[in-house]
Amino acid sequence: MNVVKLIEESPLGAFQIRVFGLCALVALIDGFDSQLLGPAARSIAQSLDLRVADFGSIFSASQVGFFIGALVFGPAADRWGRRRLLIATTSVFAIFTLFTALAHSFGSLLLYRFIVGLALGGASPSFIGLAAEYLPLQRRTQFVTILWAAVPLGGMLGSAASTALIQTAGWQASFYIGGIVPLLVALLLIFFLPESISFLVTQGASPARVRAIVEKLTRAAIKHEDRFIVDTPEAQGASLKELFARGRAVPTLYLWALCFMAWMALIVVSFWTPTLIQNVGFSASAAAATLLFNNIGAVVGTVLIGSLMHRFGHFRVLILSFFASAWAVGALGVFTAVFSHVAISSTLAGFFLSASCAGLIAIAAGSYPVSIRSTGIGWAIGVGRIGSIVGPLLAGHLLSLDWSVRDIYLALSVPCLCAAVLVILLRHSASSRARSGRDAFSVG
Missing domain, CATH: 1.20.1250.20 (MFS general substrate transporter like domains)
Incomplete structure (x- = not known):
């Protein structure tokens, strides 16, 4: 069995x-x-x-x-x-x-x-x-x-x-x-x-x-003579090299690059937005409210993305989500004259960025064989964490160079656009693997 x-x-x-x-x-x-x-x-x-x-x-x-x-x-x-x-x-x-x-x-x-x-x-x-x-x-x-x-x-x-x-x-x-x-x-x-x-x-x-x-x-009795097996040939143990074996190298690198860019944008928005919003003249309470709206959008987006991916296709939804993330992040820097516009942009940025990150986790969880699944998930999250460390440092450096709030957010939208392109490449790689009958990265 x-x-x-x-x-x-x-x-x-x-x-x-x-x-x-x-x-x-x-x-x-x-x-x-x-x-x-x-x-x-x-x-x-x-x-x-x-x-x-x-x-x-x-x-x-x-x-x-x-x-x-x-x-x-x-x-x-x-x-x-x-x-x-x-x-x-x-x-x-x-x-x-x-x-x-x-x-x-x-x-x-x-x-x-x-x-x-x-x-x-x-x-x-x-x-x-x-x-x-x-x-x-x-x-x-x-x-x-x-x-x-x-x-x-x-x-x-x-x-x-x-x-x-x-x-x-x-x-x-x-x-x-x-x-x-x-x-x-x-x-x-x-x-x-x-x-x-x-x-x-x-x-x-x-x-x-x-x-x-x-x-x-x-919920049924199993015969004592039944033997239990798993269907993954790599079941003897997990190691980093298995993430690159059996043709998984290219899609694994795509996934890592996606996680790096997605978490970089996500953490910069959540970490720096309260400060940047105050830099354009809003109060501390308005900045706190902006972060709250961002968190609400994050929770809703993360909950909904799975159903949308299941219904319309993993990669199709993720491509649209990254394009929408780029627009929402750019809007945070452009529409700063009225607080309601900032609040809407922050909510949408939280929604689409968090949805994109959750979608990447779902792809990692569903793409690797069960014997190396935690390894694949762990490295995807770990590389994402590198982005979450680099992103705030980079944003702080740009701020020290007297970049405007508008330009910082527009620059941050670029990784989101690059991520959308990378998802297209990942989809092509997954389709090739599915046609060849190989086991990993065949979701969507």
Whole structure:
């Protein structure tokens, strides 16, 4: 019995929904935890006698940790088990979020947030890969993008909670919540989250353990003499070179370039827009409202993109989304005379940029064989994180060169246009692979 085909062809049932729900819960607290530091930075600086400028290094340490975590723990999840890695990384970012509340110096704060970023980055490939594996093929894109929407939704909740709790209970309170809740979620994972069934089969787990999962999937008794197999020839283990084997080199590089440009534009818009909007004369409260509109657009776009890709085609929708992103980002710099125009542009930029990023995650989750899926997802996210580090630095450099707000946003629209062209090339590569009958990058 081929367990991969069994899952892909099975109807969506309670067992798959349970797996998806647990993975979505991790995604939610991932986003929640990642947004706690920003609103609390000024209060922490006062408490620890630090400069607010010192938090640039702390934010960067978290981003670097996320980047390393995605690259290292993606392949590790394919080798050692996604359930095991997800429980471990969730526990680690919970513990070090609690430690953040106890930080007493710049060095300790820097170390704790680096480790939190490392664990958050490591969790992402595991919760995406595990959820994708247990989803029917026809519903995978829709549900993976909904799963990814839990991250910005959690970020909104984390930012709001941190802002509210600073006024009533001190900055430490949000980090206590951000640590205790993930520990409780880790307990849920221990008791209710199954391991990747393909991993169990390839690692030679007992037939009884595999049979128990299959019976929950099919809701029918399985004969004891049935043998379980997977259909991927690379099932002996994952490594970076497998992302470039069997003709996957070109589409993998296209995907990485797309992730770099998409996350660069996404993070620049979310990180720099409040400052740039104030530079053209709007108040701090208007800048905060602009960021809120951007986040709302991000959540809605991420939720909807999966259904649109499923209905109209993965690549067709993604091409249009990147072209729309270029227009919306450019509009942010051009239509700055009236706040309502800025708010609309910010909402649309959040919608299309986040939708594009979620679409890329869905393509990564659906394109690689199950044996290297977490590796593929981890490297795609990791390369995207490089863009999220480079983008804000580049925008800050352009601002120091006295570039106008208009010109900065117009320059940022160029990577979005390039990404649309790259999706066209990726579609051509995927079509060629589909015609040749090869296994990866045949979505859409």
